[in-house]
Amino acid sequence: MDFVNDENINRYADFVKSLNGGGGKFYIMTFGCQQNEADSEKLAGLALLMGYSAADNPEDADLILVNTCAIREHAELKALSKIGGFKKLKKSNPELIVGVCGCMANESHVVEKLKNSYPYVSFTLAPGDIHRLPEIVAGILSGGKRRFETESDVHPGIIEGLPVMRKERHRAWVSIMYGCNNFCSYCIVPYVRGRERSRRSEDIIRECRDLVQDGCRDITLLGQNVNSYSSDISFAELLLGIAKIDGDFRIRFMTSHPKDVPDELIDVIGAEEKIAPHFHLPLQSGSDRVLSLMNRRSTMERYSGILEKLRRSRPGIAVTSDIIVGFPTESEEDFDATLRALSELRFDMIYSFIYSPRKGTPAAVMDGQVPYPVKKERMSRLLELQGAISLEKNKLFEGRKDPVLVDSFETREGGGICSGRNAWGKLVHFEGTSEMIGTSRDVRIDRAGPFELYGTIVK
Ligand code: SF4
Known part of the structure; x- marks a missing residue:
């Protein structure tokens, strides 16, 4: 590299x-x-x-x-x-x-x-x-021609030391790897972002240390397949290295793939307080037949095994996921398996997508494309079920008092509303002032909705 x-x-x-x-x-x-x-x-x-x-x-x-x-x-x-x-x-x-x-x-x-x-x-x-x-x-x-090229192969490696203009001081994205080797059959990413390449751990840890020293409280490690990070050390070791940095901050990471969740990673998530108790792990479908067509290299059994260990290792951890509805050939039976998966796995939240073919991917030319009205009807059933599960999960926060890192402020008649996320990644709204942006406030949760929590700042 x-x-x-x-x-x-x-x-x-x-x-x-x-x-x-x-x-x-x-x-x-x-x-x-x-x-x-x-x-x-x-x-x-x-x-x-x-x-x-x-x-x-x-x-x-x-x-x-x-x-x-x-x-x-x-x-x-x-x-x-x-x-x-x-x-x-x-x-x-x-x-x-x-x-x-x-x-x-x-x-x-x-x-x-x-x-x-x-x-x-x-x-x-x-x-x-x-x-x-x-x-x-x-x-x-200087008068040159318009330039239209796809990615050059001049620099097949990683360019370090680019200047960054960060939008926020209290929160930062840190890319740790680029590209993807997985070729899920519906996804264009490997074709447009190239093969996986990981940054050196020392460069990442240095960047995180600088961020924390500059007042950053929430670092999200990024990669198309972040837990496939592979350099001189493993992803779990990288998390440990970042957690050792002195300071009051949280580490998040996304997006992960179920094929790369070894016990070592689960143990680190269980042991390190600085790692936010939130894991985003795309499932995509509850049907093994569809997962195989998607080339996901995972099964329901494997996925639920990971969640079981994760929840044992870090009790109360929030788990969110991605689901695709209406992948080619998805039958009622396959879709029922997805609904069953939601009922059993009980995600805190899901990002759900109606399958849309991407030119150049294998799934786009598969037989058995599902008609749009069928996909739409399945999607509404999926959302109804997940809405009830998310509400039930969020209700567990009612009456609790946890720190919330404030991201934004909106003026309302007679005051203003602050919004931010707690350690579990839940969106929380409460009355506050614009000066609170970038600070952490203890908030008691008064009411839960399926997508957000409403609370009161505790003085
Ligand atoms: S869905 Fe994710 S893991 Fe699969 S090919 Fe796309 S970026 Fe890679």
């Missing part, structure tokens, strides 16, 4: 600064997952390095970056429609540079479409090429 500190980044950034006189504003629009949020913070860091300052809206920007998501067709259409809206901005500001980044920028059919049908788009930048932003902007500013 090649770990690079790309010295050209500063050289190109200085060049851009000299071309635009250190002025200019940038605007980033982000779609999709936390990995994209984290990437956008790096894109913003690079834009600052090039002398741009942040604009509040695209109309004021000289550089617009759209960080896209390819996971579902809907997300792609939404991004394309937003990009289409920039046509009139380019008309009024011919100097405007519009770049498309993220997973869609690594799909050749999308790149072709952007090149041919969106003349106001200046370049595409695949996820593994983020560090090349200054080089590309420098090329365009």
Whole structure:
């Protein structure tokens, strides 16, 4: 594995600064997952390095970056429609540079479409090429051609030391690995984000230490398949290494795969207080037949075995999951197995998705695509059942008093409402003030809903 500190980044950034006189504003629009949020913070860091300052809206920007998501067709259409809206901005500001980044920028059919049908788009930048932003902007500013390429193989390794403009101080995303080797049959990720590559543990631990020293209270380790982390140490050892950092903070991680949950990891989660008592472990279907078609390399038996051990090791741990409804050939019997799985496994919450075919994945061309009305009807049954389970789980918090890390504040008539998450990842609302953002407050839970908790701050 090649770990690079790309010295050209500063050289190109200085060049851009000299071309635009250190002025200019940038605007980033982000779609999709936390990995994209984290990437956008790096894109913003690079834009600052090039002398741009942040604009509040695209109309004021000289550089617009759209960080896209390819996971579902809907997300792609939404991004394309937003990009289409920039046509009139380019008309009024011919100097405007519009770049498309993220997973869609690594799909050749999308790149072709952007090149041919969106003349106001200046370049595409695949996820593994983020560090090349200054080089590309420098090329365009100095009169170069529009640039449309999918991921280059110039840097097959990991670029360390990119500048990051973090949105929040109290909470941070830390990418620990990139890509995925699993090729679940419905998923586009391995095709657009490449094979798994893990950062060095010393770089990750150093980044986490710096964050904690800077006041960060909640660190989420990110990876498409975070628990497949494989470097000089295992994922469990990495968690232990981060937990040893002095300070009052929590460690979270996502997203995990059931094939990589060894007992060693479960033991560490059980033993380390700093690891949040929350595990997000996608199940996707309760039917072994469907799981096999999905290429999930897991079974219901294996999955429930993990949960059993996990709950024994860390009593009260919150478990959330992902479920796909209407995968090709899913029968009523298969779907019943999923409903049964929800009843037995009792997740705190699920993210559920109606299966939507992604061009280029094996599932998209499978026979037995389930008609949309059937998928929709199954989805409503699934949501009804899970809603009742989530409510029952959340009710266990009523009357309890736990710290909540405040993320946001909203003004209401006669006061304001703070929102944040407790250690179990539950969303909690309570009366507070804007100064509370970024602090931890003890909150007693008065009432539980299926998706959130409502409480009162304890003085
Ligand atoms: S584990 Fe499967 S669903 Fe998750 S990113 Fe990899 S291929 Fe996609």
